[in-house]
Amino acid sequence: MKKIILTLVTAVSLLFLATACDSGEDGNHDSVISAADLPKSASAFVTTYFPGITYLTVKKHNIPESDGSVYEVKLSNNFEIDFDANGNWIDIDGNNQPIPADLISEKIQNYLTANYPNQFVTSIDNEKTSIEVELSNNIELVFDLQGNFIRIDK
Template identity: 70%
Template sequence: MKKIILTGFIALSLLFSTTSCDNDDDHESVINASELPASASAFVTTYFPGVNYQIIKKQNQADADGSIYDVYLTNGFEIDFDANGNWVDIDGNHQAIPAELIPEKIQTYITVNYPNQFVIAIDNEKTFIEIDLSNNLELIFDTQGNFVRIDH
């Protein structure tokens, strides 16, 4: 009787473990640059001229931040766009984000308070903007560019 129960338990455990594993690759696909929304392509061309696409992934459903397209550039930058081609976040992988992409009020705050630092990532969330500085400090601003807090 113990063998039957143990065998049943092992079989159920194997069944649950194999069906609970979800492959993320089923939720995204690699696409060509021509399949990006025109505004996303224009953004890359404008702010990263001469840089090539390394890989572009399109997700079947949006992330919590609204991003659908994950664009990886050959210079190490990753840019996430929503379904309309608006950028949601930009990660420079420890490289400076182009200054013209940072709201002026936020750039002024950083220049005054962190003069030796530069922005390496920017997250444009629905209710706030998160900035990562080159010293790994994360700053939170409201959508109008007012400093809110340092994120820990």
């Protein structure tokens, strides 16, 4: 019985040790940086679309994420924005708040007004080949880069 308990304790200890040494799902270490260390275009973006809002955290990924994001910004209004190495936004998550309308192309806005008049965009992802928006009713829509509707994402 003592051997079983000792083996179990050893196995659990090794499991905790292995997960404590894991640096994330992709081995990527993040660094917390100052907002002043963001690319100028990212800082200008935040100032333009979120005036008067303060930064809660700014992280820099040492290795870009699969979507190309290098900087992860969390703002005091609960918005989260990811930027690439050049400071271009990759995705914006309003955490159930409306994304500023100026960030959504007129063509996509027209489609949303015609087809989802009582909904607003809570998240937008600027993918390499498409633009994905999530609406306040949790429906995700996919558009091409010209703003043409492609499909509802499931």
